[in-house]
Amino acid sequence: MTSRRSLCLLITALLAVPSLAACGAGDSGGSAGDGSLLTIYSGRDAEYVAPIIDRFRKAHPDIHVKVRYGDSAELAATIREEGDRSPADLFFSQDAGALGALQGVGLLKKLPQATLDRVPAEFNSAAGDWVGVTGRVRVLAYDSRKLKEADLPASVFDLTQPRWKGKIGWAPTNASFQSFVTGMRKVEGDAKTKAWLEAMKANGTQAYEKNGIIRDAIASGEIEAGLINHYYIIEGRTAGEVKGNDYPVHLHFFPNGDIGTMVNVSGIGILSGAGQQANAQRFIDFVLERPQQEYFARDVGEYPLIPGVPQDPSLPPFASITRPKVNLADLADLQGTQALLQQAGVL
Amino acid sequence: MRARLRLRRLPPGVLVAAIVVAAACAIPVAYLAVVMLDDPSAAWDAIWRSSTLTLLLRSAAFAIAVGAGATALALPLAWLTARTDLPLRRLWTVLATLPLVIPSYIGAYLLVSALGPRGELQRILAPIGIERIPSIYGFGGAWVVLTLFTYPLVLLPLRAALRRMDPALEDAARGMGRSEWAVARTVVLPQLVPAIGAGALLAALYALSDFGAVSILRFDSFTRVIYQSYRGSFDRTGAAALAALLVVVMVGLLLLESRARRGRAYFRSAPGVARDARIVRLGRWRWPALAFCAAVALVAFVLPVAMLLLWSGRSVAGSVAWPDVLAATGNSLLLAALAAAFATLAALPIAWLGARHPGRATGLLGALTTTGYALPGIVVALALVFFGIRVVPALYQSLPMLVFALVILLAPLAVGAARSAFLQISPRVEEAARGAGRSPASVAARITFPLARAGILAGAALVFLAAIKELPAVVLLSPIGFDTLPLMIWQETNRSYFEAGAIPALVLLAVSAPPLWLLVGRER
Numbered sequence: 001m002t003s004r005r006s007l008c009l010l011i012t013a014l015l016a017v018p019s020l021a022a023c024g025a026g027d028s029g030g031s032a033g034d035g036s037l038l039t040i041y042s043g044r045d046a047e048y049v050a051p052i053i054d055r056f057r058k059a060h061p062d063i064h065v066k067v068r069y070g071d072s073a074e075l076a077a078t079i080r081e082e083g084d085r086s087p088a089d090l091f092f093s094q095d096a097g098a099l100g101a102l103q104g105v106g107l108l109k110k111l112p113q114a115t116l117d118r119v120p121a122e123f124n125s126a127a128g129d130w131v132g133v134t135g136r137v138r139v140l141a142y143d144s145r146k147l148k149e150a151d152l153p154a155s156v157f158d159l160t161q162p163r164w165k166g167k168i169g170w171a172p173t174n175a176s177f178q179s180f181v182t183g184m185r186k187v188e189g190d191a192k193t194k195a196w197l198e199a200m201k202a203n204g205t206q207a208y209e210k211n212g213i214i215r216d217a218i219a220s221g222e223i224e225a226g227l228i229n230h231y232y233i234i235e236g237r238t239a240g241e242v243k244g245n246d247y248p249v250h251l252h253f254f255p256n257g258d259i260g261t262m263v264n265v266s267g268i269g270i271l272s273g274a275g276q277q278a279n280a281q282r283f284i285d286f287v288l289e290r291p292q293q294e295y296f297a298r299d300v301g302e303y304p305l306i307p308g309v310p311q312d313p314s315l316p317p318f319a320s321i322t323r324p325k326v327n328l329a330d331l332a333d334l335q336g337t338q339a340l341l342q343q344a345g346v347l
Numbered sequence: 348m349r350a351r352l353r354l355r356r357l358p359p360g361v362l363v364a365a366i367v368v369a370a371a372c373a374i375p376v377a378y379l380a381v382v383m384l385d386d387p388s389a390a391w392d393a394i395w396r397s398s399t400l401t402l403l404l405r406s407a408a409f410a411i412a413v414g415a416g417a418t419a420l421a422l423p424l425a426w427l428t429a430r431t432d433l434p435l436r437r438l439w440t441v442l443a444t445l446p447l448v449i450p451s452y453i454g455a456y457l458l459v460s461a462l463g464p465r466g467e468l469q470r471i472l473a474p475i476g477i478e479r480i481p482s483i484y485g486f487g488g489a490w491v492v493l494t495l496f497t498y499p500l501v502l503l504p505l506r507a508a509l510r511r512m513d514p515a516l517e518d519a520a521r522g523m524g525r526s527e528w529a530v531a532r533t534v535v536l537p538q539l540v541p542a543i544g545a546g547a548l549l550a551a552l553y554a555l556s557d558f559g560a561v562s563i564l565r566f567d568s569f570t571r572v573i574y575q576s577y578r579g580s581f582d583r584t585g586a587a588a589l590a591a592l593l594v595v596v597m598v599g600l601l602l603l604e605s606r607a608r609r610g611r612a613y614f615r616s617a618p619g620v621a622r623d624a625r626i627v628r629l630g631r632w633r634w635p636a637l638a639f640c641a642a643v644a645l646v647a648f649v650l651p652v653a654m655l656l657l658w659s660g661r662s663v664a665g666s667v668a669w670p671d672v673l674a675a676t677g678n679s680l681l682l683a684a685l686a687a688a689f690a691t692l693a694a695l696p697i698a699w700l701g702a703r704h705p706g707r708a709t710g711l712l713g714a715l716t717t718t719g720y721a722l723p724g725i726v727v728a729l730a731l732v733f734f735g736i737r738v739v740p741a742l743y744q745s746l747p748m749l750v751f752a753l754v755i756l757l758a759p760l761a762v763g764a765a766r767s768a769f770l771q772i773s774p775r776v777e778e779a780a781r782g783a784g785r786s787p788a789s790v791a792a793r794i795t796f797p798l799a800r801a802g803i804l805a806g807a808a809l810v811f812l813a814a815i816k817e818l819p820a821v822v823l824l825s826p827i828g829f830d831t832l833p834l835m836i837w838q839e840t841n842r843s844y845f846e847a848g849a850i851p852a853l854v855l856l857a858v859s860a861p862p863l864w865l866l867v868g869r870e871r
Binding site: 039045046047066067068069070071073074075076077078080081082083085086087097098101104173175178209332333334335337338342347 | 562563565567575577578579580581582583725728729732733736737740743744819822823827828838
């Protein structure tokens with residue numbers, strides 16, 4: 001009885017397929033060529049990007065925007081396989097590395113100089129293939145109940161001292177952390193980086209999966225400090241158990257251009273096979289406009305890259321951060337970093 | 348030579364169907380070849396890298412360990428629930444099967460959160476001075492987690508085999524004065540070999556292709572390294588070369604399994620009415636037996652679900668976007684139902700040939716059909732990206748293509764179930780019908796399929812349960828806006844709070860119940 005019913009269900013499902021196939025195909029027809037479509041692959045979370053998309057839709061009601069959300073690197077790998085046939089017009093990436101990888105295989109289109117000029121050159125691709133959208137800084141988040149500013153180290157290399165034994169958190173498998181290690185290799189060299197990784201491990205540094213988990217571990221008093229991206233603090237302040245000004249986790253920006261405060265960017269580029277170049281260009285110009293930059297600064301807590309846009313007032317001014325000299329294009333070289341992390345026994 | 352001669356004797360219609368299915372399932376292999384030939388020297392370098400051999404041996408050992416571990420858990424559970432007077436047998440049967448609905452990425456995360464060095468258990472133990480629990484990361488932890496969440500793949504065919512086994516053989520052996528233990532060892536166990544082989548193979552292959560659990564438990568399996576090649580170094584050639592080696596490991600495991608099963612008959616010895624097997628009285632052994640069942644159910648199901656409930660309470664129900672959850676649930680159900688239907692259809696010719704005409708040619712077809720299941724989801728997804736956009740651009744990132752991807756990924760689940768069902772039908776029954784003048788099609792429709800129906804449906808249910816949990820292929824190949832429950836869980840947890848994913852995860856478990864009923868609830 002039951003099995004016959006399930007068999008019926010099966011057959012119904014089979015019959016439903018051709019009709020679904022038809023509408024599915026219609027849906028993904030790609031660029032229709034009527035100038036009203038825009039397809040974006042976003043390696044950034046829907047939580048942060050969807051509000052921007054809504055604003056864009058309001059400003060350009062004639063443009064039909066579709067967004068595929070995924071992991072930045074996996075989307076880059078997908079575009080790599082799609083080649084010039086990709087249905088995507090734009091790639092909005094969480095970090096410079098994935099954009100650099102696409103640029104390396106010639107799948108990004110050169111942007112107009114006027115667009116590139118809106119953002120300081122150090123945050124764009126040197127070849128002009130993509131433009132930075134927001135800045136994200138590596139920091140040492142710490143428990144302000146246990147540590148005073150004077151206790152904090154001047155360099156990320158000081159975290160290997162016995163004072164910090166077992167009290168620091170990091171996220172070795174996390175993409176932002178690996179980007180940071182890549183930057184360290186480029187500035188300080190492989191040998192020094194490996195020695196640091198080994199010393200950190202020997203010093204009992206606690207491994208976590210993600211930035212947010214490190215932040216929460218500090219808030220709950222498990223560890224005293226941890227290496228994270230700066231903007232996680234904003235979410236912590238609004239969603240943590242103790243909110244607002246009483247939130248116990250504070251940020252320490254290493255001074256004097258220490259590699260510990262490396263700056264990475266989220267960025268965006270037009271695909272070389274984009275069918276909707278004009279709309280893609282419109283979107284890029286839109287996210288670089290003041291109101292959108294203000295949104296990223298206020299709601300996400302990232303640093304705006306357009307000069308003159310106010311940043312989150314609780315963070316130190318972007319200009320006051322002495323940035324280490326890292327070429328963002330170099331951050332695509334993660335292979336060596338992962339090998340090094342494995343040699344050091346961290347991964 | 349011999350293979351070709353055998354091919355001629357196969358029924359042409361079934362053979363053509365099987366070749367079509369195997370060819371479709373071989374798309375990922377073709378993709379790997381294309382990528383490697385694109386840059387042969389880089390592929391060669393990746394294969395001969397000093398770390399690759401270690402990786403190969405470690406992954407093979409891991410897969411075998413998971414297959415063995417799953418069997419070790421499943422054997423006593425199957426026997427207790429199918430052949431003894433264990434109290435509350437129905438309940439234990441259902442509970443023992445339930446871990447099947449928990450995705451490995453969620454299960455691993457929950458176990459780490461519960462039993463990890465800084466997990467809930469440590470919090471409970473903190474007052475008595477325990478600051479850290481020994482690390483569960485690495486081979487051991489990943490092995491435990493994957494064993495816990497794959498053993499139902501062995502349990503289900505084992506229980507089915509135990510229940511359908513001809514008790515006449517055992518009775519005969521007992522009649523000759525053999526002890527119970529000798530009967531179990533010499534009569535029952537050998538009969539269970541195909542079920543154990545098929546189930547352990549699926550568990551082992553799952554361990555090879557799993558990413559969720561090994562990444563959370565930080566065990567460097569092939570699949571984790573392949574993901575890191577894509578994610579970290581954007582190295583598609585290196586990833587493809589490693590994936591090709593993974594196929595080699597898979598072939599090794601397939602050969603192991605087919606050796607174990609070779610040249611035996613598994614249908615009932617004589618015609619006659621099926622009789623239920625003898626029920627063993629446990630006596631005072633029922634207490635340790637109950638404790639064992641309870642322990643497995645506790646760790647593999649109750650604990651993870653309790654954690655989810657705890658977190659869903661913390662995540663505050665008010666912040667849940669219920670319309671989105673509802674839409675994602677509908678999409679997940681539709682996708683899983685379509686994948687189950689098509690994977691089952693695709694499995695039938697392969698399974699029938701494998702059962703009735705075992706040989707090198709059908710073995711090759713079966714192996715090709717299995718590759719998708721052994722490969723990481725991202726490799727299969729990228730293979731379909733590569734070929735899909737070039738061959739059928741109109742269907743690219745549409746629902747049919749997504750279903751197609753899931754069929755490639757999951758067909759072996761249906762093949763295994765259908766093949767064991769066919770194996771337990773005596774070919775003599777089919778021959779008799781043919782002798783009575785029935786056409787082959789009529790024999791299939793009136794004899795073979797009705798007899799194998801339960802097994803085939805069980806396979807469909809397995810595919811459904813796996814499809815509803817699938818993530819990597821859905822991320823890359825779903826139509827834009829077609830959100831599924833795993834996609835939602837991934838997006839919620841990606842932000843930082845795993846708690847936020849607890850509600851969709853609980854919904855995922857809840858909607859997996861009906862097909863589970865199909866697997867175990869229909870028994871009398």
